[in-house]
Amino acid sequence: MSSGIIIRRVRIEDWQQARDLRLEALLDPVAAVAFLETHEQAVTRPEEFWQDRTTRAATDPHVAQFVAEAEDGRWLGSMTALVERSGGAGALEGDVVEVDQAHVVAVYVRPEARGTGLALDLIRTVQEWAWSLTEPRIERVRLFVHEDNPRAEALYRKAGFEPSGVVLSVPGDQRGREVELAVLRG
Template sequence: MSTTSRTVAQTDRSLRVHRVGIEDWESHRDLRLDMLAADPNAFWADPDEVRARTAQQWRAEIAGPRLHLQARRGQAVLGGIALLPAGYTPEHPIPPDRAHIVSLWVRPEARGSGIARRLFAALTRLSLDLGRPDLRLDVDESNLAAQRLYERLGFTATGERDPRQGRSTAWVEYAIRAEHLLAD
């Protein structure tokens, strides 16, 4: 991150990171639909299934187990990220000190302004509060821009790869200790 971008990110007091509550289901839905429309291959979700969800299903998603955060300037939602402090399913448990980072997305017009860094900082504090300092995320091997962002933040590839069903690419796992992410 350039010095100018870092300064903007640190001094932009109008930008706040908000923990998404059930009452925020509409802004959460709108952000998820926008991210899947803009970058459908970057996420695990099936865009058709997501578009078909009811208000009750959106509220249930927010209720857990994922903890969702949004970057907002006023009422405008500029990006989001989520922390999954358990495995994706009961059949996929994770160690008790680990959490998965999922669903990072920043609106194209807001990219490069430090929003991802602010989202990661808030998510990192949340993971430490939960006693889960071992942070992991998966990124499609073809998503070079995301990989560069994660590497700039200090993430390293673990060597774990998971082929994507129906695609010729794989998910690549990245990891970082939460305290290293906050050190920058």
């Protein structure tokens, strides 16, 4: 990890920074394929939405948002993981959860921090959190990457994720398909 950067779980009082980073991420040129939400949708959400979202990511035992914070307090990136229980519905239509797993979502690294290893550090932190859970015991960590996002796919493969064979279309979306990548508990 880069000198002076810490990776930590988001805190309840971080809601404004969490909101601002999310809105910035949704304006990023790759956001059209990386996120299911648009900037136009997110910017209209009330403060209470962002406060509740951040509180959950800070305190819920089955949701965790991690941020990479520079010495000056700027956030350079963020990543969230959601616990999904076996037998439940997954994130996309037609997605069935077969084992207790963590689903990585809302991945964003600011342009100036890309290519520095920061994203790999965030992924490792998310995996460590997932593997540390005892109820439920997480068997795999997964994520979806758009078929037209080879840079992100290369990053995830470098972190040990492999295609699972699951490919899903986003309902009502003409953007293409999402490919599931996963890493099993070691």
